[in-house]
Amino acid sequence: MPTMTYLExxxxxxxxxxxxxxxxxxMGEDVGAFGGAFKVTDGFVEEFGEERVIDxxxxxxxxxxxxVGAAVVGMRPVCEMQFADFVACGFDxxxxxxxxxxxxxxxxxxxxxxxxxxxxxxxxxxxxxxxxAWFMHxxxxxxxxxxxxxxxxxxxxxxxxxxxxxxxxxxxxLYRRVKGEVPAGSYETPMTARIxxxxxxxxxxxxxxxVHAALEATAPETLDGASVEVLDLRSLVPLDTDAIxxxxxxxxxxxxxxxxNETCAAGAQVAALIAEHAFEQLDGPxxxxxxxxxxxxxxxxxxxxxxxxxxxxxxxCRDLLDY
Amino acid sequence: xxxxxxxxxxxxxxxxPADAPTRLIPADRVELLRAMLxxxxxxxxxxxxxxxxxxxxxxxxxxxxxxxxxxxxFAMGPRDRLCPLHRDLGAHLVRGVEPTxxxxxxxxxxxxxxxxxxxxxxxxxxxxGVVGMVSMLPDMLCVATGMAMAFRLRGEARVxxxxxxxxxxxxxxxxxxxxxxxxxxxxxxxxxxxxQYAYSxxxxxxxxxxxxxxxxxxGFPGVTVDGNDVEAVFEAxxxxxxxxxxGDGPTLVEAVTMRMHGHxxxxxxxxxxxxLLAEWAARDPxxxxxxxxxxxxxxxxxxxxxxxxxxxxxxxxALAAPMPDPDDATRGVFAEREAxxxxxxxxxxxxxxxxxxxxxxxxxxAAEAVA
Numbered sequence: 248m249p250t251m252t253y254l255e256x257x258x259x260x261x262x263x264x265x266x267x268x269x270x271x272x273x274m275g276e277d278v279g280a281f282g283g284a285f286k287v288t289d290g291f292v293e294e295f296g297e298e299r300v301i302d303x304x305x306x307x308x309x310x311x312x313x314x315v316g317a318a319v320v321g322m323r324p325v326c327e328m329q330f331a332d333f334v335a336c337g338f339d340x341x342x343x344x345x346x347x348x349x350x351x352x353x354x355x356x357x358x359x360x361x362x363x364x365x366x367x368x369x370x371x372x373x374x375x376x377x378x379x380a381w382f383m384h385x386x387x388x389x390x391x392x393x394x395x396x397x398x399x400x401x402x403x404x405x406x407x408x409x410x411x412x413x414x415x416x417x418x419x420x421l422y423r424r425v426k427g428e429v430p431a432g433s434y435e436t437p438m439t440a441r442i443x444x445x446x447x448x449x450x451x452x453x454x455x456x457x458v459h460a461a462l463e464a465t466a467p468e469t470l471d472g473a474s475v476e477v478l479d480l481r482s483l484v485p486l487d488t489d490a491i492x493x494x495x496x497x498x499x500x501x502x503x504x505x506x507x508n509e510t511c512a513a514g515a516q517v518a519a520l521i522a523e524h525a526f527e528q529l530d531g532p533x534x535x536x537x538x539x540x541x542x543x544x545x546x547x548x549x550x551x552x553x554x555x556x557x558x559x560x561x562x563x564c565r566d567l568l569d570y
Numbered sequence: 571x572x573x574x575x576x577x578x579x580x581x582x583x584x585x586x587p588a589d590a591p592t593r594l595i596p597a598d599r600v601e602l603l604r605a606m607l608x609x610x611x612x613x614x615x616x617x618x619x620x621x622x623x624x625x626x627x628x629x630x631x632x633x634x635x636x637x638x639x640x641x642x643x644f645a646m647g648p649r650d651r652l653c654p655l656h657r658d659l660g661a662h663l664v665r666g667v668e669p670t671x672x673x674x675x676x677x678x679x680x681x682x683x684x685x686x687x688x689x690x691x692x693x694x695x696x697x698x699g700v701v702g703m704v705s706m707l708p709d710m711l712c713v714a715t716g717m718a719m720a721f722r723l724r725g726e727a728r729v730x731x732x733x734x735x736x737x738x739x740x741x742x743x744x745x746x747x748x749x750x751x752x753x754x755x756x757x758x759x760x761x762x763x764x765x766q767y768a769y770s771x772x773x774x775x776x777x778x779x780x781x782x783x784x785x786x787x788x789g790f791p792g793v794t795v796d797g798n799d800v801e802a803v804f805e806a807x808x809x810x811x812x813x814x815x816x817g818d819g820p821t822l823v824e825a826v827t828m829r830m831h832g833h834x835x836x837x838x839x840x841x842x843x844x845x846l847l848a849e850w851a852a853r854d855p856x857x858x859x860x861x862x863x864x865x866x867x868x869x870x871x872x873x874x875x876x877x878x879x880x881x882x883x884x885x886x887x888a889l890a891a892p893m894p895d896p897d898d899a900t901r902g903v904f905a906e907r908e909a910x911x912x913x914x915x916x917x918x919x920x921x922x923x924x925x926x927x928x929x930x931x932x933x934x935x936a937a938e939a940v941a
Contacts, residue, residue, distance in 0.1 A: 309749075
């Protein structure tokens with residue numbers, strides 16, 4: 248099996264989709280000649296031509312809106328927001344047009360909107376956000392957030408084949424840092440959670456880049472040998488309630504991570520689910536580690552002060568293990 | 571720069587301008603009248619139902635604007651795709667939505683087009699090639715632009731059409747869609763339904779330059795047409811469609827008309843000068859087409875009576891239809907089967923039946939690829 252970075256795996260999945268389904272095309276700002284701001288579509292225009300790898304005007308509402316139009320007449324558009332933050336400009340088209348169309352009159356809208364997300368690079372308030380919860384709160388939109396190269400490719404394939412609007416959060420921190428084996432050819436990863444590491448004493452629930460932070464913070468040699476389970480959600484809509492409750496039933500202690508701002512984050516919904524459905528199985532309070540409700544600051548010491556660090560995660564785990 | 575006063579001005583009644591040479595045979599001209607009569611009769615019936623408490627929420631109509639949706643939709647082929655707004659009921663009628671489903675839609679019945687999930691004219695029948703509107707009115711300009719992009723990508727001789735109002739021109743999506751369509755020279759027609767008011771806001775507070783002039787700077791023509799003349803609207807949109815099919819890109823067609831009712835049924839229009847309404851009342855698009863039909867020897871009264879009877883039967887059927895099952899409220903948020911693209915709508919213009927070269931339905935390469 249070839250080894251790829253997270254970014255290469257996304258490219259590979261997208262290339263595979265373009266090769267195998269002529270309904271698929273990609274569009275976004277600078278995705279053609281330049282190959283995308285992060286080079287996910289590098290070389291695509293040479294292989295697939297300008298008609299299927301479309302450099303668009305700088306117009307996020309129109310990128311999403313035209314994708315909806317193309318989708319309802321039979322295409323499978325995959326849009327790139329240059330940064331996840333910019334999806335705010337296309338929010339209305341996603342939430343009001345794409346998300347509600349099937350419910351209202353049964354017209355499916357198979358679009359994928361790729362969102363390079365996350366902080367840690369001095370991207371500042373407009374190039375660092377994790378907007379997934381905006382879309383969890385908007386009915387009719389699936390929300391995926393893979394953490395490994397294999398899942399990134401498989402979930403992207405699943406997203407493109409899905410008959411619904413899907414926002415696909417690809418964490419910029421993982422693009423070139425995470426490598427792994429990736430199956431060749433086309434395959435779909437299910438939109439369910441995955442146990443990233445099995446454990447008995449405590450569960451850390453995370454997604455995206457926070458999965459790697461969780462694994463590092465709870466590595467076997469840390470935390471006095473405690474056995475910590477890390478549950479990688481992979482999909483936020485649909486949310487794998489069964490996997491969450493099963494893990495909590497096993498360990499009885501749970502720490503929930505979000506790189507996103509804390510209030511109403513994905514982890515808040517997970518916490519609510521556990522409180523409502525697994526209260527009797529808990530042996531301690533639900534703990535959350537998230538970014539406080541501030542814009543992501545630019546200067547490194549400020550940014551590092553707000554993003555969940557391995558140390559903060561480890562401290563939360565230690566506190567809860569000692570509870 | 572054009573003045574931002576309501577246009578056109580001058581006498582109307584009994585002094586219709588001479589008709590230009592037309593592609594419409596007598597049966598088409600009668601059908602245009604019938605569709606406008608049907609729109610008005612349905613909306614009048616629905617307004618009565620609203621006053622009787624049988625239409626929940628609010629009620630919006632296109633009284634006085636019937637020519638814009640009917641004339642434009644009449645110019646579109648079966649494989650073209652349409653995005654009408656809430657003053658454009660006539661487009662749905664031309665495409666073939668049955669009146670009883672529309673009246674049921676207003677009343678939130680299970681047999682309405684959206685099965686009670688959305689109200690008033692917030693619907694589109696996917697089987698008839700129409701995408702329903704959202705309340706953020708210019709959004710659909712982007713959607714139509716995307717449909718045109720797909721047509722071009724697949725090499726199909728098809729056109730997308732979207733309507734918007736004068737208020738929608740102030741939103742960013744209007745700019746994004748028109749700019750995009752101009753850059754890519756897409757086969758899309760934008761109909762700007764200038765009805766003088768966006769809710770209570772008059773044109774002078776909406777824009778400093780008539781938006782039809784913006785078309786030129788987006789790289790394509792903008793034309794102004796009398797929006798109360800259904801045949802003129804048809805001709806303008808037909809010409810725009812021909813341009814699009816020829817690969818010459820988009821057209822902005824500004825249809826100048828007047829919203830003769832309030833923004834919605836609750837709105838008393840105190841902000842509209844009565845003399846303005848009187849002037850436009852004298853230009854009623856249906857009366858104008860009735861004069862044409864009468865000149866063709868059509869029994870207009872019989873036609874009206876047939877339409878009224880059709881609507882009354884449709885209303886009775888809709889009133890007898892059940893309300894939706896509350897258990898249905900949480901179903902269908904997500905599609906669970908392979909996405910089905912929009913189907914083909916009715917295209918009653920005689921020119922489509924007569925003309926060779928209209929591609930058959932479902933001949934898209936993508937459809938073949940799926941099969």
